[in-house]
Amino acid sequence: MEKFTIVILKVVIALSLAGSLVVQFGLLPVVWAEMTQAGEALWGRIVLISTVGLGVLTMQVFAVCVWKLLTLVRKGAVFSAVSFRYVNIMIGAFVAAAVLAFGLAVALAPGSAAPGLVGLICGASLVLAGIALLVVLMRRLLVQAIAVDTDARHLRTELDVVI
Template identity: 35%
Template sequence: MSPTLVALLRGILVLGGLAGLAVQVLVAGGLILGEGTVPLAAWSILAVIIVLGLACLQFSLYCIWRLLGLVREGTVFSPAALGWVDRIIGAIVGGAVAVLVAGYIVAEVDDAPGLILVATVVSLLIGGVALVVYVQRALLMQATGFSTELEGVI
């Protein structure tokens, strides 16, 4: 992978992380959600869930950053890469759970039962991304085995 492409991807990761951090600060400060007529307990729990969901996103961005480091070093086909991919899968699943819980809280507060269904579908779609990454992990594991066999032959 070319160094220019790695630098471009890292720039995108930094922008994504900073955007997530900005939203976390605004949510934690109450500037986005506002208190309005929402009960304080529900608003507080929703703010915590949103901050944790965005933290899952930021953690997955960090894991991708580390994987890009392995690509740059030429050691992406190593067992170390599998650990980072496993962490990405965990972060994606955590984000899916956060979306589901946030959808449930908003649906209960606004008395919108259809929103629970929407949150469930969105969570399942995010879970589908985790499954795709899991398939990619299996391919990486297979390629790592091929790389090890090839080194043994050489």
């Protein structure tokens, strides 16, 4: 990957993280206040605001892990055991996001929320779980790539001895 691509990706991640902080610390308190003025039940406010806040947090965790992996790519060290830590955290973040989305759908189902909205949130939960499975697949590919890289290094060492 070229340096330019890594820099552009890091700029996008930085902007996304900045925007997510605006959501967490700027918009969510405003939504809380508006829900309070509208007379929403306390449990409804807590469920919605905490679910959205934690959902944004899962995406922030994912973004930081991608940032760390990009740094490893730039250093030429992505095919190492260190990468597994970030990939495993990414998997956990997407699973947590899927559970949060499904929990929100369950919380909205008995209320006055439209059934279509509940269905859309369930669909989003399914998509997030699918992304987690995709990252599991990419983790497996990382395992294979590290094995191939290790074999190649071993063969180079043997070739150097022969030469």
